[in-house]
Amino acid sequence: MSELRWRSRRGMLELDIVLGRFLDRHEARLSEDQAKAYLGLLEYPDAELWDIITGKGEPEAVEKPLLELIRMN
Amino acid sequence: MEKRKFDVAIIGAGGAGMRAALQLSTAGYKVAVLSKVFPTRSHTVAAQGGITAALGNVTEDNWLWHMYDTVKGSDYLGDQDAIEYMCRMGPQVVYEMEHFGLPFSRLENGKIYQRPFGGQSRNFGGDQATRTCAAADRTGHAMLHTLYQRNIQAKTHFFVEFLAIDLVRDAEGRVLGVVALDMEKGEPLLIEARATLLATGGAGRIFQASTNAFINTGDGLGMASRAGIPLEDMEFWQFHPTGVMGAGVLISEGVRGEGGYLVNGAGERFMERYAPHARDLAGRDVVARAIAIEIHEGRGCGPHKDHVLLKLDHIGRDEILDKLPGIREIALKFAHVDPLEAPIPVVPTAHYMMGGIPTHYRGQVVVPARTGPEEAVPGLYAIGECACVSVHGANRLGGNSLLDLLVFGQAAAEHIVEFLKENPTSPPIPKEGPDLALARLARWDRREGTERVADVYRDMQGIMQSHCGVFRRAEVLEEGIAKLEEARQRLDRAAIDDHSKVFNTARVEALELENLMEVAFATIRSAAARTESRGAHARDDYPERDDRNWLKHTLAHGDGTIDYKPVRLKPLTVPSFPPKTRTY
Ligand SMILES: Cc1cc2nc3c(=O)[nH]c(=O)nc-3n(C[C@H](O)[C@H](O)[C@H](O)COP(=O)(O)OP(=O)(O)OC[C@H]3O[C@@H](n4cnc5c(N)ncnc54)[C@H](O)[C@@H]3O)c2cc1C
Numbered sequence: 001m002s003e004l005r006w007r008s009r010r011g012m013l014e015l016d017i018v019l020g021r022f023l024d025r026h027e028a029r030l031s032e033d034q035a036k037a038y039l040g041l042l043e044y045p046d047a048e049l050w051d052i053i054t055g056k057g058e059p060e061a062v063e064k065p066l067l068e069l070i071r072m073n
Numbered sequence: 074m075e076k077r078k079f080d081v082a083i084i085g086a087g088g089a090g091m092r093a094a095l096q097l098s099t100a101g102y103k104v105a106v107l108s109k110v111f112p113t114r115s116h117t118v119a120a121q122g123g124i125t126a127a128l129g130n131v132t133e134d135n136w137l138w139h140m141y142d143t144v145k146g147s148d149y150l151g152d153q154d155a156i157e158y159m160c161r162m163g164p165q166v167v168y169e170m171e172h173f174g175l176p177f178s179r180l181e182n183g184k185i186y187q188r189p190f191g192g193q194s195r196n197f198g199g200d201q202a203t204r205t206c207a208a209a210d211r212t213g214h215a216m217l218h219t220l221y222q223r224n225i226q227a228k229t230h231f232f233v234e235f236l237a238i239d240l241v242r243d244a245e246g247r248v249l250g251v252v253a254l255d256m257e258k259g260e261p262l263l264i265e266a267r268a269t270l271l272a273t274g275g276a277g278r279i280f281q282a283s284t285n286a287f288i289n290t291g292d293g294l295g296m297a298s299r300a301g302i303p304l305e306d307m308e309f310w311q312f313h314p315t316g317v318m319g320a321g322v323l324i325s326e327g328v329r330g331e332g333g334y335l336v337n338g339a340g341e342r343f344m345e346r347y348a349p350h351a352r353d354l355a356g357r358d359v360v361a362r363a364i365a366i367e368i369h370e371g372r373g374c375g376p377h378k379d380h381v382l383l384k385l386d387h388i389g390r391d392e393i394l395d396k397l398p399g400i401r402e403i404a405l406k407f408a409h410v411d412p413l414e415a416p417i418p419v420v421p422t423a424h425y426m427m428g429g430i431p432t433h434y435r436g437q438v439v440v441p442a443r444t445g446p447e448e449a450v451p452g453l454y455a456i457g458e459c460a461c462v463s464v465h466g467a468n469r470l471g472g473n474s475l476l477d478l479l480v481f482g483q484a485a486a487e488h489i490v491e492f493l494k495e496n497p498t499s500p501p502i503p504k505e506g507p508d509l510a511l512a513r514l515a516r517w518d519r520r521e522g523t524e525r526v527a528d529v530y531r532d533m534q535g536i537m538q539s540h541c542g543v544f545r546r547a548e549v550l551e552e553g554i555a556k557l558e559e560a561r562q563r564l565d566r567a568a569i570d571d572h573s574k575v576f577n578t579a580r581v582e583a584l585e586l587e588n589l590m591e592v593a594f595a596t597i598r599s600a601a602a603r604t605e606s607r608g609a610h611a612r613d614d615y616p617e618r619d620d621r622n623w624l625k626h627t628l629a630h631g632d633g634t635i636d637y638k639p640v641r642l643k644p645l646t647v648p649s650f651p652p653k654t655r656t657y
Contacts, residue, residue: 002571002573002575002576002577002578002579003257003575003576005576005578006110006234006256006576006578006581009110009114009286009287009288010110010114010118010286010288011110011113011114011115011116011117011118011119011217011286011288012118012119012286013119013283013284013285013286013287013320013321013322013323014322014403014406014407015286016286016287017320017322017407018406020287045113045114045118045214045218046113046114046118046119046214047118047211047214054402054406
C-alpha cells in the first residue's frame with residue numbers, strides 16, 4: 001500500500017495536500033479495484049490531474065467513482 | 074550490492090538535470106538519471122509564471138539590461154561572471170527549447186509571448202521591461218515534458234523511484250558515483266560514474282509554511298554536506314508574500330496585478346504605508362516583510378492575529394470567474410473561503426532557496442582548499458535550485474530560476490564533456506567507498522527508539538518558521554539554534570515502525586528528514602552570523618546593508634563552522650555593476 005502513498009508525492013503542493021487527505025481518510029478501506037483505479041489516476045501528469053480534480057478535465061470512466069471521493073478533500 | 078557503470082550519474086530529473094542529461098546523451102555518453110519520483114512529477118512542473126530572457130519581443134530589450142536587473146535584484150551578492158553568462162545565454166537556451174518543441178504561447182506576430190514581471194527594467198533601471206517567456210500558465214510543465222521526451226529519444230537511462238543516499242568518494246576526495254535505494258525493491262544500488270551531477274532541487278520543507286511540494290527536502294545538499302562540502306549563502310530564502318495560511322499553496326502575484334489588495338486586522342490597506350507607489354505590487358521581499366511587521370506588531374487578522382487578508386471580491390464576480398478561476402479553486406480547497414464573497418487568509422511563505430552547493434559558472438562544485446576559496450572537487454557538479462552559482466545572490470527575480478536550470482544545465486554538461494575527455498577512465502572505488510551510504514540505510518533498521526520521525530519533522534519546521542522566518546534577530550536565532558540542536562538529538566533517538574522493504578515510505582521520510590536537518594542548521598547558523606540586512610535576509614537588529622563587512626558569500630560547514638569567500642564582482646567581458654542602494 002505504501003506504493004500508493006509514494007506515488008501520491010507530486011510536483012505540485014496542491015496535489016500533495018489533496019491526495020494526502022484522501023489517503024488519510026480512505027487508504028485503509030480501499031478495495032483492490034479501487035487501489036488499481038487510484039494508481040491509474042496517478043499516472044496523469046500533475047497539471048492534468050489537478051484539472052481533473054477541480055472539474056476542468058475528465059478521467060476514464062472506471063476512475064470516476066473514486067474521483068468523487070478525492071474531490072471531497 | 075548490485076553495481077552499474079555509467080559515464081555520468083545525474084541525480085535529479087527536474088528541468089536542470091534533464092537539460093544536462095539531454096546534452097550528454099546526445100553527445101553519445103552513457104548517462105544515468107536518478108529520480109525519487111517519476112521525472113515529469115519533479116517540482117519544476119509547478120512553475121507557472123515563465124522563464125526570463127531578453128528576447129525583446131514585446132518591448133525593446135538587451136541582455137545587459139537583464140544583467141543589471143539581476144545584479145541589483147541580488148542586492149549585489151550575485152557573482153557577476155555567472156550573471157553575465159546566464160543573461161547572455163538566455164535567448165539562446167530559450168530558442169533551443171522552442172526548437173526542442175516547447176509549446177510557448179505566441180504573440181499576434183507569431184513570436185514567443187512575453188509578460189512583465191517585478192524587477193524588470195529597460196535601460197538600467199528605467200521603464201518596466203516585458204521579459205518573461207511563457208507557455209500559458211504551464212511553463213514548467215511544458216519544459217519538463219519536452220525535455221523528458223527528448224531524453225527518451227536520446228536514450229538517457231532513467232532510474233525512476235531511486236532515492237540517492239550518499240556520494241561515493243575516494244581518499245583524494247574525487248567523487249566516483251553514488252549509492253541509491255531502489256524504492257520498489259528496497260535494495261541499494263551502486264552507480265559508478267566518471268562524473269556525478271547533483272540536480273536535486275530545493276529544500277523548502279524545512280519551513281512550516283512553504284510553497285514547495287513535499288519532495289523538496291534538500292537531499293543533494295545533505296549529501297554534499299556529509300561529503301565535507303560547505304553550503305553557500307543558506308541564510309537567503311525567498312518568502313512569497315501570499316501563501317494560503319495553513320496550507321502554503323501559492324496565490325500568484327497575478328491576483329494583485331488584477332487589483333486584489335492586502336488588508337490587516339483593522340481593515341487597513343497597509344501596503345500604502347510601506348510602498349506608496351507600487352503598493353501591493355512592490356517586490357516580493359518588500360511585501361513579505363510588510364506583512365510580517367503587521368503580524369509582529371499585533372495588527373494581524375483572525376483570533377490569533379497570525380495572518381493578513383487578500384481581498385479580491387471588489388474585482389467583481391465576472392472578472393474573477395473569467396480571469397482568476399484557478400485562484401478561486403485554490404481558495405475554496407485550501408482556505409475554505411469563496412473569494413467572490415470573502416478575502417483569502419495569507420502569510421509570507423518560504424518559496425525559493427537562493428543558497429546551495431557552491432559552484433562556478435560552469436557547474437563544477439568548488440570548495441575552500443589550500444589553493445584558495447574555490448578549488449574544484451574532481452568529478453562533482455551541481456546545477457539548478459540545489460546549486461549556488463551564484464546568480465540569485467540575496468534575492469531571486471521571478472522567472473530567473475527556470476533560466477538558471479537551462480543555462481547551467483547546458484554549461485555543466487559542456488564542462489563534463491571536457492572532464493570526461495581528460496579522464497577517460499575513473500579510479501577504482503575503494504572498498505569502503507559506499508560505507509557512508511550503507512551506514513545511513515542500516516541506521517533506520519534499528520527497532521528501538523524513543524522518538525517518532527513525524528514529531529521531529531514537525532518540530533523542526535516549527536522551529537525554523539518561528540526562529541528563522543521573515544523576521545530575524547540575534548536572540549531569536551540563537552534560541553532557535555539551541556532548539557534545533559535538541560531536535561537533532563531527538564532524531565538520533567528516533568526509530569520507525571515499518572521495516573518492510575517494498576516502498577517503505579517511513580524509511581524514505583526519515584532519510585529525507587536527515588537531509589532537511591543539515592539544511593536547517595546551515596540556514597539558521599548562517600542567518601545568525603550575518604549581522605546585516607540584504608535582499609531576503611532581514612535582520613530586525615541590523616536593518617541596513619553593510620557592504621564594508623558583508624559583501625561576501627557565507628560557507629556553512631557540516632561541523633558547524635562558518636567561512637566566507639569574496640563575491641565575484643568582475644563580469645566576464647563587460648564592466649562591473651558596483652553596489653548601489655537598492656530602491657524600486
Ligand atoms: C509554486 C512555485 C512556482 C514557481 N514558479 C516559477 C516560475 O514561474 N519561474 C521560475 O523561473 N521559477 C519558478 N519557481 C522556481 C522553480 O520552479 C524551481 O526553482 C525549479 O523548478 C527547480 O528545478 P530543479 O531542476 O533544480 O529541481 P526540481 O524540479 O525540484 O527537481 C529535482 C529532482 O531531483 C530529484 N531528487 C531529489 N532528491 C533526490 C534523491 N535523493 N534521489 C533521487 N532523486 C532526487 C527529484 O525527484 C526531481 O527529479 C517556482 C517555484 C514554486 C515552488
